[in-house]
Amino acid sequence: MRKLSNIMLSLENPRILDIGTGNGNFIKVLTSLDANFKTAIGIDILESSISSCKANFNDERISFINMNALNMDFDDDSFEIVSLSNSFHHLENIEDTLKEMERVLAPGGVIIICEMVSNNLNKKQKSHLEMHHFAAEIDRERGAVHHETFTDKEILKLLSEQSSLDIKDAWELVTPDKTSVTKKEIEWLFETIDRVQERIEGSDRIEYYRKKADKIKKYIGKYGFESATQIIVVLGEWNY
Numbered sequence: 001m002r003k004l005s006n007i008m009l010s011l012e013n014p015r016i017l018d019i020g021t022g023n024g025n026f027i028k029v030l031t032s033l034d035a036n037f038k039t040a041i042g043i044d045i046l047e048s049s050i051s052s053c054k055a056n057f058n059d060e061r062i063s064f065i066n067m068n069a070l071n072m073d074f075d076d077d078s079f080e081i082v083s084l085s086n087s088f089h090h091l092e093n094i095e096d097t098l099k100e101m102e103r104v105l106a107p108g109g110v111i112i113i114c115e116m117v118s119n120n121l122n123k124k125q126k127s128h129l130e131m132h133h134f135a136a137e138i139d140r141e142r143g144a145v146h147h148e149t150f151t152d153k154e155i156l157k158l159l160s161e162q163s164s165l166d167i168k169d170a171w172e173l174v175t176p177d178k179t180s181v182t183k184k185e186i187e188w189l190f191e192t193i194d195r196v197q198e199r200i201e202g203s204d205r206i207e208y209y210r211k212k213a214d215k216i217k218k219y220i221g222k223y224g225f226e227s228a229t230q231i232i233v234v235l236g237e238w239n240y
Helices: 002-010 025-033 047-056 094-104 123-141 152-162 183-198 206-223
Strands: 015-019 039-044 062-066 079-085 105-116 166-173 230-236
Touching: 002 025, 002 105, 002 230, 015 025, 015 094, 025 039, 025 079, 039 047, 047 062, 079 094, 094 105, 094 152, 105 123, 105 152, 123 183, 123 206, 152 166, 152 230, 183 206
Parallel strands: 015 039, 015 079, 039 062, 079 105
Antiparallel strands: 105 230, 166 230
């Protein structure tokens, strides 16, 4: 987190926008690195995510809004930091989303992309990958935009081609290895797989998904689980 901390501390009282905020985890990360941020806003198209975040944050500088990243209701140059964490694979139109992120970015500010990757994973991390691909396949059948996990090279290539900003830095973020997951954690993972599978109840492919879910559970039971490696990419004209 040293590099992220350097970014936060180099921008005086930054205004933060987190796109596809989900449960607000990346806002927690950024604001924990610099208590002197001015404001932090998380946006998401899911009202359930916004409602959950509003209930879990009590800092008056932090707020959450139901909003589409392709058409944001913010003035130009509104934020010193615009972030997108683990939502890159949900973007319907990457180029247009990046353009809108760049529009609201203030001069001298940075865009921070944090995204899990599919390459160079150990056997435990592949459990996370398989769970994500399972959820992505089910969501696509339901008509949602949910791509499978990109490699780090694919992410860098897409950002290089579709953003007008320069890639200033990129590095891997690896969750510290756990020797094993507890029985309770395994049960929670299996319950998560079951909840994902419930999204497709009634499909004529339900048996296919049940078999796939069982296969993933067996893999987790054999190899364990560990969060997949993430890549953090910094876009902008800023140097630290």
